[in-house]
Amino acid sequence: MRQTVRGAYQLLVLTYRIDPGKLILSLALMLLQSSALPLAAPALAALTDAAVEGDARRAVIAAVVVAVLVIASLTAGHFAHIFYFELGDLALMRLERELVELSNDSPGLEHHERADYADKIQVLRTELQRSGWGSMQALLSSLGLGVAVAITAVLLAGLNPWLLALPVAALPPLLLGRRAESTAAQARDQAALDNRRARHLFVIATDAGPAKELRVCGLEGDLRARHAAAWSRATATLWRGEVRASVLRVAGQLVFAAAYVAATLLVVRDAVEGHRTVGDVILVITLAAQVNAQVTSTVTILQQLQRTARTMADLEWMREVVRPRPVAGLAAPLPAPDAIRSGITFEGVAFTYPGTDRPVLADVDLSLPPGTTVAIVGENGAGKTTLVKLLCRFYDATAGTVAIDGVDLRHLDADDWRARVAAGFQDFSRFELLARENVGVGHLPDIGSDEAVLAALGRAHAEGVLERLDHGLDSQLGTTHSDGAQLSGGQWQKLALGRAMMREAPLLLVLDEPTSALDAQAEHELFERYAENARRVGELTGAITLLVSHRFSTVRMADLILVVADGRIAEQGSHAELVSQGGLYAELFNLQAAAYR
Numbered sequence: 221m222r223q224t225v226r227g228a229y230q231l232l233v234l235t236y237r238i239d240p241g242k243l244i245l246s247l248a249l250m251l252l253q254s255s256a257l258p259l260a261a262p263a264l265a266a267l268t269d270a271a272v273e274g275d276a277r278r279a280v281i282a283a284v285v286v287a288v289l290v291i292a293s294l295t296a297g298h299f300a301h302i303f304y305f306e307l308g309d310l311a312l313m314r315l316e317r318e319l320v321e322l323s324n325d326s327p328g329l330e331h332h333e334r335a336d337y338a339d340k341i342q343v344l345r346t347e348l349q350r351s352g353w354g355s356m357q358a359l360l361s362s363l364g365l366g367v368a369v370a371i372t373a374v375l376l377a378g379l380n381p382w383l384l385a386l387p388v389a390a391l392p393p394l395l396l397g398r399r400a401e402s403t404a405a406q407a408r409d410q411a412a413l414d415n416r417r418a419r420h421l422f423v424i425a426t427d428a429g430p431a432k433e434l435r436v437c438g439l440e441g442d443l444r445a446r447h448a449a450a451w452s453r454a455t456a457t458l459w460r461g462e463v464r465a466s467v468l469r470v471a472g473q474l475v476f477a478a479a480y481v482a483a484t485l486l487v488v489r490d491a492v493e494g495h496r497t498v499g500d501v502i503l504v505i506t507l508a509a510q511v512n513a514q515v516t517s518t519v520t521i522l523q524q525l526q527r528t529a530r531t532m533a534d535l536e537w538m539r540e541v542v543r544p545r546p547v548a549g550l551a552a553p554l555p556a557p558d559a560i561r562s563g564i565t566f567e568g569v570a571f572t573y574p575g576t577d578r579p580v581l582a583d584v585d586l587s588l589p590p591g592t593t594v595a596i597v598g599e600n601g602a603g604k605t606t607l608v609k610l611l612c613r614f615y616d617a618t619a620g621t622v623a624i625d626g627v628d629l630r631h632l633d634a635d636d637w638r639a640r641v642a643a644g645f646q647d648f649s650r651f652e653l654l655a656r657e658n659v660g661v662g663h664l665p666d667i668g669s670d671e672a673v674l675a676a677l678g679r680a681h682a683e684g685v686l687e688r689l690d691h692g693l694d695s696q697l698g699t700t701h702s703d704g705a706q707l708s709g710g711q712w713q714k715l716a717l718g719r720a721m722m723r724e725a726p727l728l729l730v731l732d733e734p735t736s737a738l739d740a741q742a743e744h745e746l747f748e749r750y751a752e753n754a755r756r757v758g759e760l761t762g763a764i765t766l767l768v769s770h771r772f773s774t775v776r777m778a779d780l781i782l783v784v785a786d787g788r789i790a791e792q793g794s795h796a797e798l799v800s801q802g803g804l805y806a807e808l809f810n811l812q813a814a815a816y817r
């Protein structure tokens with residue numbers, strides 16, 4: 221209950237911040253709507269008594285009061301709806317924006333790679349879309365309902381204090397309704413993984429990207445079967461949860477129905493004995509019907525408020541997960557340096573991904589001198605990308621220290637450091653923007669400069685992509701636009717590489733297999749050209765270039781080569797040194813060279 225009240229309060233505060241005027245107005249209208257109906261009941265009773273007594277004047281006045289109250293209730297409800305509908309949409313927009321911010325504004329990547337975070341995002345996305353302005357309606361209705369229940373209780377107590385048992389009899393449906401909601405919520409949580417899996421398979425089955433592989437591997441049938449299996453598992457879990465919840469709800473409603481019948485019989489008996497008027501019987505029947513409606517609304521509203529509270533609590537959980545953690549003993553983060561003077565060092569670095577217990581890196585001691593080009597090689601899964609992630613500060617080392625010029629990387633302001641990093645990744649994004657924007661987003665301050673974008677494309681050896689586009693830099697990319705250009709995988713990758721080159725003089729340039737879609741010759745030429753530029757920049761700023769590649773024809777150009785095996789640095793040195801050592805590098809190099817002979 222505390223969570224529900226807390227969630228409702230948070231929603232109230234949120235909407236008050238968005239538009240206090242609209243909130244107060246819709247609240248006033250809602251209170252009018254809710255109090256008008258219970259007040260119409262005594263007016264109806266008076267009307268009945270006046271009619272029975274043949275008092276036409278009193279009957280007309282009571283009839284007018286009944287009509288005014290009923291009309292007020294209907295119109296106030298209608299106008300309240302207009303306001304809270306808009307307010308609810310605005311609140312939804314604000315929460316969705318926060319979800320986007322939470323996903324992107326944290327310095328690390330940990331949350332994106334955590335299964336529990338992915339589950340929460342999945343639930344939040346559907347919940348926000350599903351509830352929409354419904355949360356707002358539930359919030360305002362709950363306040364109006366409070367007033368209506370109070371008025372009804374006073375009127376019932378006036379008739380017979382025993383009738384106060386009616387709202388008490390409303391408690392079982394309320395409590396069982398709550399149990400029902402958490403049962404259904406539990407089922408939703410249990411179904412989230414299968415739901416996510418089914419959606420992922422659906423995207424794979426309907427996206428253009430995987431279509432080729434699906435056909436060549438003949439995966440369509442298997443994919444359909446897996447999708448159907450995941451979907452039916454999710455649906456079965458949800459169905460079981462809903463059935464259990466419905467049984468609980470019906471049980472609660474039956475308790476109230478019994479109380480309703482008893483209350484009516486009580487007043488009818490008094491009337492038969494002459495202690496009550498016909499109007500009183502009408503009053504209790506009307507009020508009891510309203511109590512019934514109030515109970516039903518309370519359960520529905522409470523269910524909605526519980527869902528809202530859950531959404532608010534999930535958002536709070538996410539805020540907590542992505543909250544930057546202060547580094548022990550550091551009052552404020554330090555600014556990143558303008559140049560690297562003594563280099564980047566790893567001392568006793570170990571790393572284990574959160575939520576797992578297998579160390580991915582262990583005992584890594586390294587020294588990357590300023591101004592050098594460093595290549596990282598190693599088998600799939602050896603830990604190359606993880607090294608890169610630590611350097612970009614997507615994660616902090618579990619043990620040991622990564623230092624820039626002797627300063628612990630954790631002590632540097634993460635955004636400031638990243639502003640001095642440029643990176644191209646194997647799993648690059650295909651931003652369906654204008655060509656200039658697709659590249660320019662690599663360094664937002666220069667996104668409007670043709671000169672900067674063209675220079676970046678030049679550095680990435682990617683000018684050729686523009687020649688194939690009808691409107692050059694102004695071409696719309698991507699198939700989601702009717703006039704969007706369809707690019708090949710290699711062309712997308714070249715543009716992504718251009719994006720990585722937008723920062724003209726980064727202190728760290730990371731190229732994590734960003735050229736896998738290019739042929740070996742193109743990659744070789746690109747890096748030759750790039751290494752030359754990197755050395756020139758490196759002389760001025762000490763910039764370090766880090767290249768992850770499986771192609772030894774490219775790797776051999778590096779000043780320093782690191783061979784990663786099983787999360788450790790197995791060998792390091794120049795190409796000539798490593799070949800003459802005759803170790804793992806020499807073996808891998810000779811294997812690849814033999815394939816080209």
Ligand SMILES: Nc1ncnc2c1ncn2[C@@H]1O[C@H](COP(=O)(O)OP(=O)(O)OP(=O)(O)O)[C@@H](O)[C@H]1O
Pocket residue numbers: 333573576580598599600601602603604605606607
């Ligand atoms: N987010 C993650 N959570 C848990 N384990 C992970 C995560 N990312 C990577 N790993 C594991 O860490 C190990 C090293 O992965 P990494 O991506 O660093 O390898 P790599 O050398 O770059 O491989 P490749 O050449 O295939 O790109 C792998 O065993 C991988 O399964």
